[in-house]
Amino acid sequence: MLTSEDNKRLTQVGPGTPLGNFFRRYWIPAAVLEEIKEPGGAPVRVGLLGEKLVAYRDPDGKPGLMKEHCPHRGASLAYGRNEVGGLRCLYHGWKMGTCGKILDMPAEPADTRMKIMLTHGSYPVKEAGGILWTYMGPADKMPPFPEFPWTNLPPEKLLVVKMYQDSNYLQGLEGDLDPAHPNYLHRDFDEAIARQSWTGAGWQSISDLMSDGAPAIHVEETPQLMRVGAVRKTADPAMAYVRTTEWIAPFYTHIATGPHESQLFKAWLPIDDESCFTFYIHHDARKSLDVPAIYANWGHRADPPLYRTPHTVANMHLQDRKMMVDGNFSGVTGAAIQDRAVQESMGPIFDRTQEHLGTSDKAVIFYRRLILRKLREMEQGLELPGTAPGTNFDQRAASVYMPSDAPWQEAVKWIEAQEAGEAQPAGDKERSL
Ligand code: FES
Ligand SMILES: [Fe+2]
Structure with a gap:
């Protein structure tokens, strides 16, 4: 038997929860590679540790994993255009780069500072053993990749x-x-x-x-x-x-x-x-x-x-x-x-x-x-x-x-x-x- 408090500590995995923080200190599977086989193919939704993400393989074959909802007004990037270097949102054309940079905001003035000030959540990925792995924790705490x-x-x-x-x-x-x-x-x-x-x-x-x-x-x-x-x-x-x-x-x-x-x-x-x-x-x-x-x-x-x-x-x-x-x-x-x-x-x-x-x-x-x-x-x-x-x-x-x-x-x-x-x-x- 557990106390109700301990049951929560052992079952809640969202951002900021103790167990969520613990799990985010490890490399974990995000998807299987068959889901993002095709370069430039459709991005796929990934639910992971209470977060909504999208995984994709860009036209150059590089995989990525980023937050599902566009930082502008939240349209799902699972519908997005898969372009070299990132995903472009269908709604107003913002392009989010694989490493979290906003690469384009075509409906904004060319000199907008928003492009520099905003970032879009993304996570590092690695392909191994038919799996797309990710690390969702603090960069300075990233452990070595587990070489199974x-x-x-x-x-x-x-x-x-x-x-x-x-x-x-x-x-x-x-x-x-x-x-x-x-x-x-x-x-x-x-x-x-x-x-x-x-x-x-x-x-x-x-x-x-x-x-x-x-x-x-x-x-x-x-x-x-x-x-x-x-x-x-x-x-x-x-x-x-x-x-x-x-x-x-x-x-x-x-x-x-x-x-x-x-x-x-x-x-x-x-x-x-x-x-x-x-x-x-x-x-x-x-x-x-x-x-x-x-x-x-x-x-x-x-x-x-x-x-x-x-x-x-x-x-x-x-x-x-x-x-x-x-x-x-x-x-x-x-x-x-x-x-x-x-x-x-x-x-x-x-x-x-x-x-x-x-x-x-x-x-x-x-x-x-x-x-x-x-x-x-x-x-x-x-x-x-x-x-x-x-x-x-x-x-x-x-x-x-x-x-x-x-x-x-x-x-x-x-x-x-x-x-x-x-x-x-x-x-x-x-x-x-
Ligand atoms: S909601 Fe994505 S560009 Fe506007
Ligand atoms: Fe069993």
Whole structure:
């Protein structure tokens, strides 16, 4: 349970709010590059941290991100003419440059000083990994760009999926902090079918977690933010099934995947206080992705410009009651839609004064306390997690069987050993699998 005050601190993202200031201290995704593919093409609306923006690619191929509403009298620049160096408003022809300069005011006298005195809000951008990234914070606090290794993969090894969610970002993010929920929400009754379908998506190991619906949950702080471990019992008391999740500030996570499986990086991107986009970034450095299988499993395929699937609270996410008898626990198709169904069902911003948290919520509780502490530290001028030069962004989350007496934090070592065909990690002399 949270106080109403803390619930606001953790869910309000607009300019000037504590969390909004925190999020603005990081490089974050603004759009996917497919939205602004064509040089000189139509600008697209971008809602980000409670601000209305437009992204575009000018006729020279240079991307930009600026406030949506014209500084003159507010017409939307999403309707604007896309010209070299910036956008021209349809209403009276003002031209706003990519770096925020007003380049032209044709209806004003040639010697008007307004052109020098006014600027138009714009943000720096960078293209990497199929995404247009931006930094919306103070210039003197800009951190190094987070060099996630997947941003350098070729298109056949990288799939960026963007999906709209009708809730505050925290409801979504807390689902990824919750290792116990898949045993219920994502359960298929026919294990063979479940295993086969997840295997198609390169994710056989997820069906292994169904063996224990009350995992022991462990949490620790890291320089990037935090790490979660869920340890499950197996039929052999000497062996545990361990899943880890890595968290990188401000709202990124690596989800656990098994030996030789494709990997998943996620971003929970607030549009405003009541809606968000999830970015599912599937990647595999070793082989091409099976894109149809990934879409089939997650059900998260959504198209521009809105990136919405047909599922809503109003249509109960197309829940099928018959399927709940002989198909799966939720009656909802697709793991991403199952997550969204419960998270959107809570309403736009859940009143967390009404919760009753238990042992399975350990990582959720840890995350909230950690972020509230980081907000205080930011206000004291202290360094924020994941912003120091040299921060390691080459992380991995693991889904692996390992000896139950080995530390859960070593899950990545165990998975790497198994992928290399070793019985145990180098230097680990005593144990055997
Ligand atoms: S409202 Fe944009 S130029 Fe007048
Ligand atoms: Fe889930």
